[in-house]
Amino acid sequence: MDSPPQIKTARINRWLPYWAVLQADVRSTLRSWVYRTWVLVSVLCAVGYLIYKVGVYREAGIVQHASGMVSDLLRWCVFGSVTLIIVLTAGCISSERGTMADSVLSRGISRYQYFFGKWHARLVTVLGTFLGMGLVALIASFFLLHEDLTLTGGLLALITVAAVLAAVISSGVTASAVFNNTLVGVAVLWIAIYGTGFALSLFPEHYLTPYRILNSLPQILHGEYNLHVIGRLIGWSALASCVLAIVGLGYFSRRDV
Secondary structure, eight states: OOOOOOOOOOOOTTHHHHHHHHHHHHHHHHHHHHHHHHHHHHHHHHHHHHHHHHHIIIIIIOOHHHHHHHHHHHHHHHHHHHHHHHHHHHHTTTTTTTHHHHIISSOOHHHHHHHHHHHHHHHHHHHHHHHHHHHHHHHHHHSSSBOOOHHHHHHHHHHHHHHHHHHHHHHHHHHHHHHHSSHHHHHHHHHHHHHHHHHHTTTTSSSHHHHHHHHHHHHHHHHHOOOHHHHHHHHHHHHHHHHHHHHHHHHHTTSSO
16 A cells, blocks of 8 residues: 655755844845945045055154044044944834835744844944954055054954944844934934044043043054943943843834835
8 A cells, every 4th residue: 555645745944034134235235325335435545544654654654553543443433433323223213114015024034033133234234344354454555654553452452342333233224213304313313423432531530431532442452442431332332232122123023014
């Protein structure tokens, strides 16, 4: 007697929708004019500043410290790029609000997977680009200017600034999940971030704030830092990033799309 045919069951990958959203968002971000403008302006400013510093060192003989240049570039990246990062992240969900229910959420993907895919895609894209440009600037200044950098100090400075930017990115994704209109989300988030930064700058000196850590970047690049203090700032930034994402996820999971 013939045995019944074996039925092969397809294995379901529950993370496939998450990966699909993440990959699609990374590709769309890389093609975005806001992202390309941010990268182009950052590269041009860094190259121009490096050429100026090298020219002063070669022609006038004035010693140009690499730590000063790198710290200036990192500060400019935070102060000058925050607005572009807000624009880049505050529309990742709200810009798709009209077609989201039909094209995404009704086809086997939960809102949690959709939100996490968007959030992680922006973190990977923006922070990966920032760290890549920062490493190139560190290496270039190390060989072309007066060497006063340490490897651990340079990496720690990059990680510290990246932690602050991660909180900005998370707040942008949360704003995109809360506000229907991208322009409203950008405006509210811009006021909130710069207002929070101004309020934190008024704290007493013994409180370590992002503004004060940015001013101490030359010492960190020298290797003169308190690892416990910087670790607390990175931890608080990571906690703020996660809390903001949870708030955005909770609100997004309960509202109409």
